[in-house]
Amino acid sequence: xxxxxxxxxxxxxxxxxxxxxxxxxxxxxxxxxxxxxxxxxxxxxxxxxxxxxxxxxxxxxxxxxxxxxxxxxxxxxxxxxxxxxxxxxxxxxxxxxxxxxxxxxxxxxxxxxxxxxxxxxxxxxxxxxxxxxxxxxxxxxxxxxxxxxxxxxxxxxxxxxxxxxxxxxxxxxxxxxxxxxxxxxxxxxxxxxxxxxxxxxxxxxxxxxxxxxxxxxxxxxxxxxxxxxxxxxxx
Numbered sequence: 001x002x003x004x005x006x007x008x009x010x011x012x013x014x015x016x017x018x019x020x021x022x023x024x025x026x027x028x029x030x031x032x033x034x035x036x037x038x039x040x041x042x043x044x045x046x047x048x049x050x051x052x053x054x055x056x057x058x059x060x061x062x063x064x065x066x067x068x069x070x071x072x073x074x075x076x077x078x079x080x081x082x083x084x085x086x087x088x089x090x091x092x093x094x095x096x097x098x099x100x101x102x103x104x105x106x107x108x109x110x111x112x113x114x115x116x117x118x119x120x121x122x123x124x125x126x127x128x129x130x131x132x133x134x135x136x137x138x139x140x141x142x143x144x145x146x147x148x149x150x151x152x153x154x155x156x157x158x159x160x161x162x163x164x165x166x167x168x169x170x171x172x173x174x175x176x177x178x179x180x181x182x183x184x185x186x187x188x189x190x191x192x193x194x195x196x197x198x199x200x201x202x203x204x205x206x207x208x209x210x211x212x213x214x215x216x217x218x219x220x221x222x223x224x225x226x227x228x229x230x231x232x233x234x235x
Contacts, residue, residue: 020049022191024135027056032185033139034063042184058199061121061145068149069119071141073134074202083115083122096160102207104168110137114144114163121145127206131195136178138197143170
């Protein structure tokens with residue numbers, strides 16, 4: 001029985017490792033993305049399959065063979081707000097508000113933040129995000145975690161504003177490279193139209209602009225209230 005069980009498990013292991021899926025889940029995105037940014041090479045599905053682990057932690061961010069944190073994609077906005085308020089990610093200086101963060105990601109289909117205490121990137125997805133938007137968001141989380149792992153921002157003495165600078169820098173880097181990378185991934189045989197990054201249905205947020213118009217009067221003067229651009233808010 002022991003021999004038959006060993007043969008059974010061995011053949012199953014060989015069968016699983018022989019499969020080369022063309023969709024990019026979290027683990028395969030980690031492998032393909034980190035290899036691309038390290039070497040400039042886009043791996044084909046068969047090459048990525050040779051590096052896949054049979055058992056992998058859910059949500060782990062791994063740069064080649066190094067674990068650099070984890071990410072939660074499709075998170076609630078409340079989780080992102082909690083991450084922004086974490087005392088471990090603000091060791092001094094002016095904190096970053098949710099409004100500021102929304103402004104940085106105004107033209108994107110995601111927004112994210114890094115929590116030093118948990119070594120976690122919380123990723124919120126906007127309404128209408130497509131499969132490529134999810135891939136771009138996960139790649140941004142991976143690149144941000146790698147920059148922090150390499151010491152671009154030090155958890156000791158760092159501030160929200162310094163971290164926000166790295167968020168902007170990595171977002172710009174992703175923006176510049178995403179178009180050509182997506183094209184090369186397709187040419188290498190990857191299917192970028194099938195969504196497999198979210199293992200469970202995630203949450204979506206919607207961002208809209210509202211303008212408050214002066215409907216009242218300035219207290220004490222009787223004059224109408226004059227509203228400037230500061231009265232326009234992103235919600």
